[in-house]
Amino acid sequence: MEKRVHAGLLLSFYGKMLTERQREWLRLYYEDDLSLSEIAETSGVTRQAAHDAIRRGERQLEALEARLGLASRWARICAGLETCRTALRAGDTAGAERIVEELLRQEEEQDGV
Numbered sequence: 001m002e003k004r005v006h007a008g009l010l011l012s013f014y015g016k017m018l019t020e021r022q023r024e025w026l027r028l029y030y031e032d033d034l035s036l037s038e039i040a041e042t043s044g045v046t047r048q049a050a051h052d053a054i055r056r057g058e059r060q061l062e063a064l065e066a067r068l069g070l071a072s073r074w075a076r077i078c079a080g081l082e083t084c085r086t087a088l089r090a091g092d093t094a095g096a097e098r099i100v101e102e103l104l105r106q107e108e109e110q111d112g113v
Contacts, residue, residue, distance in 0.1 A: 004030055010061040013071045017064060022057035029054050073110065077103060 007030045015023045025043070028034040034042075040050040065071050080103040087095040 007058065007061070009071050009075070010065055013074070014061050014064040014068075018057050018060060022053055022060070025050060025054055026057045026061075069110075076106070 007026065011023070011026050011030065015026070018026070021043075025039055028039050029036070036047050036050045036054070039054075040047040043050065080099055084096045084099040084103075087093075087099060
């Protein structure tokens with residue numbers, strides 16, 4: 001997955017767990033496509049300070065994903081549902097059912113059920 005998309009996804013899932021400043025700077029950097037210099041200038045800090053804060057925020061997001069796995073779980077479920085929809089549109093109800101069963105099995109496995 002492209003880094004920008006991946007970071008945006010993690011920010012959507014875990015952004016509230018960052019400081020307000022980190023969340024805002026990551027949003028400006030990844031979603032609004034501002035450069036480090038632009039973020040630094042509008043925030044009244046050095047480019048290096050903006051860079052360090054963004055990298056620290058990225059590390060925190062990655063650590064949260066490593067512990068919780070919510071974004072990867074969501075992506076896996078979405079991909080499975082898309083495959084299921086394709087099967088249903090093709091009239092393959094048995095295939096769609098297998099996909100749903102596999103998604104449910106994976107969820108139960110992940111939850112330790």
